[in-house]
Amino acid sequence: MTKAQDNYLQDLAASRRGYAINRLCGSLKDAANRRLFTRDEDAYCDAYGLTPEQKRAILDRDWTAMLDLGASIFYTFKLAVLDEKSMQYLGGVFTGMSAEEFTAAMRSGGRRFG
Amino acid sequence: MAEIIWGLATSHVPSIGAAMDHGKTADPYWKPLFDGYEPARAWMAAHRPDVAVIVYNDHANAVGLDLVPTFGIGTAESYDVADEGWGRRPVPPVRGAPELSAHLVGELMDEEFDIATFHRLDVDHGLTVPLSVYCPDPGEAWPCAVVPVLVNVIQYPQPTAARCYALGRAIGRAIRSFPGDLKVAVFGTGGMSHQLAGARAGLINPEFDRMFLRAIESEPEKLAALTREDYIRRAGTEGIELIMWLVMRGAMSDRIARIHDTYHVPASNTAAGLALFQDLGAA
Numbered sequence: 510m511t512k513a514q515d516n517y518l519q520d521l522a523a524s525r526r527g528y529a530i531n532r533l534c535g536s537l538k539d540a541a542n543r544r545l546f547t548r549d550e551d552a553y554c555d556a557y558g559l560t561p562e563q564k565r566a567i568l569d570r571d572w573t574a575m576l577d578l579g580a581s582i583f584y585t586f587k588l589a590v591l592d593e594k595s596m597q598y599l600g601g602v603f604t605g606m607s608a609e610e611f612t613a614a615m616r617s618g619g620r621r622f623g
Numbered sequence: 624m625a626e627i628i629w630g631l632a633t634s635h636v637p638s639i640g641a642a643m644d645h646g647k648t649a650d651p652y653w654k655p656l657f658d659g660y661e662p663a664r665a666w667m668a669a670h671r672p673d674v675a676v677i678v679y680n681d682h683a684n685a686v687g688l689d690l691v692p693t694f695g696i697g698t699a700e701s702y703d704v705a706d707e708g709w710g711r712r713p714v715p716p717v718r719g720a721p722e723l724s725a726h727l728v729g730e731l732m733d734e735e736f737d738i739a740t741f742h743r744l745d746v747d748h749g750l751t752v753p754l755s756v757y758c759p760d761p762g763e764a765w766p767c768a769v770v771p772v773l774v775n776v777i778q779y780p781q782p783t784a785a786r787c788y789a790l791g792r793a794i795g796r797a798i799r800s801f802p803g804d805l806k807v808a809v810f811g812t813g814g815m816s817h818q819l820a821g822a823r824a825g826l827i828n829p830e831f832d833r834m835f836l837r838a839i840e841s842e843p844e845k846l847a848a849l850t851r852e853d854y855i856r857r858a859g860t861e862g863i864e865l866i867m868w869l870v871m872r873g874a875m876s877d878r879i880a881r882i883h884d885t886y887h888v889p890a891s892n893t894a895a896g897l898a899l900f901q902d903l904g905a906a
Contacts, residue, residue, distance in 0.1 A: 514867040520779045521779060521780075523779075523842060524688065524778060524779065528688055530690055531683075532687065532688060534683075535683045535687055535688075537708055538683075538684060538705075538706060538707055538708040540706075541705075543708075545743055547741055557886045576821060578821055581683070581777065581778060582685040582819045582820040583777055584683050586819075587683070587707070587708040590708050590709050591708070595818060596891055596892055597891070597892065599819070599824070599854070600824040600825050600892055601821070602824065603820060604822065604824050604825060611825060612822075613891055615827075615889040615891075616652075616889060617826060617890070618829070618888055618889075619816075619825055619826065619827025619888055619889060619894065620823070620824075620825035620826055620827065620890075621826075621827065621828070622823055622826055622828075
């Protein structure tokens, strides 16, 4: 299963690895948590028990590293929205494009793979 | 006895709801999609169900990672619209159908589907966008009650397509055995091809999507035989949502008529599809 989902299949090991970072990102659906996070991101990461690598990925907004460390896009997207970033922006980050280039690629029919 | 009058398969992309919420449906970006919906909407408006059974997945809003039910059914009197982190959609709260929910849970458990029950549930875009596709201007209240049926598709272990189809068959039997003169519509939501994250982000596979749109009517067994790996490889990591269309198809009888379908790329990062079928009942 892991191989088939290519880049980021969440198998059970990945779910375990990403639990803390996903829980942190998921918590941002609540406005009170967004305020706490914004006030002190560092402390917020510690309170959710992130590993040093996960904490670094969050603080640096390293979206690809978050995935590599077990994060799910449905969770990290809540952090992106807090930063006022779109799914097209993230798509660009993942594929080496600007948000505008990625949006244009979608409007011309999306990206084709074999 | 209750009867299933139609089944609707539709993508549930959040931005489709946002386009409606912010009055952008006539913008050049969105107009082709909403024009494509129009014949289906007109037909559904003339064929109102009492209850909609909506098969969808939560997206990190009501279901966290502490406990991930494979299949769940909402049993509540009503469901609030979720705040997904950017404010609630300005749509009415969802009225439940607790008697039908209880009947479905009981019948499905007797058929050995182990269903999780949600006694409290905030419904996210996965459920409310399809409701808006059906009814764009609900005013103060949606025109039908709702039974939410949740399927885990966002994180391993997702159920197989075959299991989703079998669940749909059992849901169909359960609906048809409900005492009472209810008209029921069944929604299968999600898809079509898309992948949000990783190197294949932006994936669209129109050949697969067109095949799926055809086969969902007359060859659902063929789609049910595809593995989870097939769905992910061909339709993208989030394209596996299409297994929820099979729950809808399974609930309908073998005799159905295609009323309308439409397909448009893109809605945000997704291929948006819609297919509407009338249930003609047992032969």
